Each structure stands twice: as structure tokens, then as C-alpha cells.
Amino acid sequence: MLKSLKKLPIITSENSKDLLICQTNLHKLCEQFNVDYFVTSSKTHLRYLTGYNGSNGLLILNRNKIMFVTDSRYQNIIKDEVIADKKIIGTGNLLDFILKQNIIKNNSIIGYDPNSLQLVSYSLLENKFSSRKLKKLPNIIDKIMSVKGESEINKIKEAVKITDTVFNNILKLISPSITEKDISAEITYQQQKLGAEGDAFPPIIAFGERSALPHSHPTKRKISKGAVLLDFGCRVDGYNSDMTRTLYFGKANSSFKKHYQILLQAQEITLNSIKPGISGKKLDSIARNFLRKNRLDKYFIHSVGHGLSLDIHAFPRLSKTSTDILEVGNVITIEPGIYFPGKYGIRIEDDAIVGLITNILNKSPKNLIEI
Numbered sequence: 001m002l003k004s005l006k007k008l009p010i011i012t013s014e015n016s017k018d019l020l021i022c023q024t025n026l027h028k029l030c031e032q033f034n035v036d037y038f039v040t041s042s043k044t045h046l047r048y049l050t051g052y053n054g055s056n057g058l059l060i061l062n063r064n065k066i067m068f069v070t071d072s073r074y075q076n077i078i079k080d081e082v083i084a085d086k087k088i089i090g091t092g093n094l095l096d097f098i099l100k101q102n103i104i105k106n107n108s109i110i111g112y113d114p115n116s117l118q119l120v121s122y123s124l125l126e127n128k129f130s131s132r133k134l135k136k137l138p139n140i141i142d143k144i145m146s147v148k149g150e151s152e153i154n155k156i157k158e159a160v161k162i163t164d165t166v167f168n169n170i171l172k173l174i175s176p177s178i179t180e181k182d183i184s185a186e187i188t189y190q191q192q193k194l195g196a197e198g199d200a201f202p203p204i205i206a207f208g209e210r211s212a213l214p215h216s217h218p219t220k221r222k223i224s225k226g227a228v229l230l231d232f233g234c235r236v237d238g239y240n241s242d243m244t245r246t247l248y249f250g251k252a253n254s255s256f257k258k259h260y261q262i263l264l265q266a267q268e269i270t271l272n273s274i275k276p277g278i279s280g281k282k283l284d285s286i287a288r289n290f291l292r293k294n295r296l297d298k299y300f301i302h303s304v305g306h307g308l309s310l311d312i313h314a315f316p317r318l319s320k321t322s323t324d325i326l327e328v329g330n331v332i333t334i335e336p337g338i339y340f341p342g343k344y345g346i347r348i349e350d351d352a353i354v355g356l357i358t359n360i361l362n363k364s365p366k367n368l369i370e371i
């Protein structure tokens, strides 16, 4: 039965609160949403709920047990690393396999959520399960995952600490011949050297007018007078950090300085507004309205931030349209940015734990650094 979850999941085992939330919600899930089964193939769902960290797997939940299906490559690993009531080694396509084995009965209702289908496409699911009814449910697992327990918080704190340390080291490395790629490689190397499992995402390092592209990839471009945008993070036991700082190589001109101060204020006002019960939409509007008052809102072309979890962009969403409500134990990032094409972009991002008192995790300086 679901009680077996108590033994692991690798990610949540050290904290009973995580497991309690996890078990209670999972246990009620099929009943609450009136489905016979719930299926997910999301890598992060699988890791969170069973401890599995491989590339091919399916979790099938019915009203009284969790079944985990993978292929023979993972046979040995799952013996120790996966917690489920039933561990099944399938052959060929896992959906075909579970149908053949009658693991999911005919005429049943199968629930899935928007992130369930990472390793299996909807059309495939629809095609294979034509004799069963599919029912799309809200983001249940992501919502469960968004409330962090102590052990999860500690992993995020460790990831943030590594990122802060590396940022400080990078500042010392910036010199006239350095390239975007040099910095990116150094970040990846140093974060792992300090114990990270890997980068949270490929570092975004952008010099000069390239900083006006919110998601640029590092190039061989050498540094020159202008903005230097660094957005990076790392992963510790699956949990991510995500931080952005914008520096200036040389002496910043007055327009850059003015924009920097306004953006920093927008970011801090938003950070100070974080509280349980506030919506993602409201938080986004706080940054946007402040920038509007300063006639800069049209340069703010993305959302104010996002939830941080085993996924780098997780629940709760913080955007113009998000009705997600912040809860105690959520971890989020606040990252407003303003972008002037052909000139420069400025973005500042910190990670924070939602609580009665907001805990801002990053310690890297935010005053304008001119190198």
C-alpha cells in the first residue's frame, strides 16, 4: 500500500512532513478526481514520488497502490532506489506492455496531469488507451511538490550557497580577454567541483548588447565595455538554484545606472511583497506596475519569476495570468528584467522561501558592480 512511501522516496525520506503531504494527497487522488488510475511519466514526478532517476518509466496509481514500470536496463537500480508497491519490468513500449498485461483494465477512467506526459505523448496515450477514458486533471503532483519540507529546503539552500560562491569567484576572473564561453565553462566546472550534481540549466552569459536577449547562449565573444549578464544555477540532489546578476564592464553610463536602480527597486519591492496567500498574478503586477510608473514596463517582456523545485520552472507560476496562490513552503524566484534591443539588458534574480517571514536565500551583492 501507499505506506511503503515511508521508506523512501530518496528525495523526501528524511522529512516526515513531506511524506505526510505526499501520502495523504496521493492516497486520495484517484478518489478525489473520480478516476480509476492516475498515470505519470514525468521525470520529476517519478523522482519525487518513487526515487527513480532514469530515463524510461511510468507510474500508475490506483485507489490502493502505486505501480512502477520500467525496462530491464533499470532492473538492478530500481531494486534499491525505487519505492513502489509493485515494481514491474516491461518489454518494448511500456504502454503496450501494461495494456497487454491488463495492468490498466478496460473501460476504466485514467487521469493524467499536464506534466504527466513527459516521456509519453498524449497522442500515444490516446491511441493506446482508446478503450479507456482519459481525463485531464489539474497540476496535482506539481502542487504537492511545491510545498517543501526541511530536507528539501536544505538541498535548495546548498545549491544556492554553491551558486553564490561561484558568482564571487567569477567576479575575480573577469578580465579583458575573457569570453562568454570561458565564464560559462568555469561556472559549470566550479559548481560541480563544489559538490553540485550539475548545472540547473546551461548558464546564460551575455556581454554588451547580447544581454538584451533574455535567453542567449554563450558565444566566443570577448568582453568589452558594457553590460555583463550572468544567469545560472546548480542542482543538489535534484533541487535547483537559479540566480541572475548584471554587472558592468567599465564605467557605466548614467542611463544604465538609472535603469539598474529602478530595476533593482522593482525586484526588491516584489521580494518584499511575497507572502502566503498572494497570487502569482498579483506578484507579477507589483513589479510591472512599478516599472510602468517609471515608463519601463514595455521593456519587461517576460514573467516576474517562477516556482523552483525539481523542475527549474515549477508551480507556482508567477505571471500576468497566473491564478496560482503562494503557500508556506513554496520556493520561488523573482527575476524582473528590462531589455533595450541593440543596447543592453538588465535582470536581477534571487530565490526565496515563502513563509510568514520571507527568506531570501541568495547572498550575492546586488549593488551595481563595475569591473
Ligand SMILES: [Mn+2]
Pocket (backbone or CB within 6 Å): 242, 243, 333, 335, 349
Ligand atoms: Mn529563473
